[in-house]
Amino acid sequence: MDENVLREISASWRGARYPVVLTGAGISTESGVPDFRSSKGLWRQTPEELSSITMLERKPELFYPFYQDRIRNILAAGPNAGHFGLSRLMEHGYLRVLITQNIDGYHQLAGAPEVLELHGTLRKVSCMRCHAAFDSRQMLPEAEDETLTPGVGPECQCPECGGRLRPDIVLFGEGLPERAWEKAMRAARRADLFVVVGSSLTVGPANLLPEWAADAGARLLIINREATPLDRLARWVVRESAGAVISALVDSILAEPV
């Protein structure tokens, strides 16, 4: 990132009263989370089809192996410089609200005290009948079945009541968690600096937040490798790796006394 731009952004960030950050998949790809096996052609359905409530209800033999795979992938990696950098900003009072579209829980693992998870979390599963909650490891088979025969094993059942377990994420066809969404909307309207990190801003309704923030007068910073539909509203657009940009910004913001 250009030195002058870096200085301008960090000065603006230091002076902001209510900085808000929204993160998307781009911040976590740098953690090296392995690709879904689906992308290697093992699954005939697209991830969008497999991530639907219809698939959970009608084709659990396809739904469960897909999510067991995603849980394993998330457990195999962890937070990176981008996640840790944002946690440091929070810790020093330079980040008021952290909103994420991600379901990997890496912000919390990096020490963020509060995260608004708009799409839920794949760190937990719960029973569809009695609502008992479990760590998502509960939904993994004892030994990984290398033959990958799709099926619904006993691990997909609630140990309390035998009901069916489901990941605590928002599936296609479901609404966003109300509390998190309301807080995120309020934060967007209150923000004077709104920062997007690693989101293509193509998934709604989360992509409305930066637009609302900009409409309400917030300066908008977009850090994403590819162009987004909101680039035209942004004061700054940085098309570089999230981890490197956040690290440079955090160093610069924290270098100056408050």
Ligand SMILES: [Zn+2]
């Ligand atoms: Zn149950």
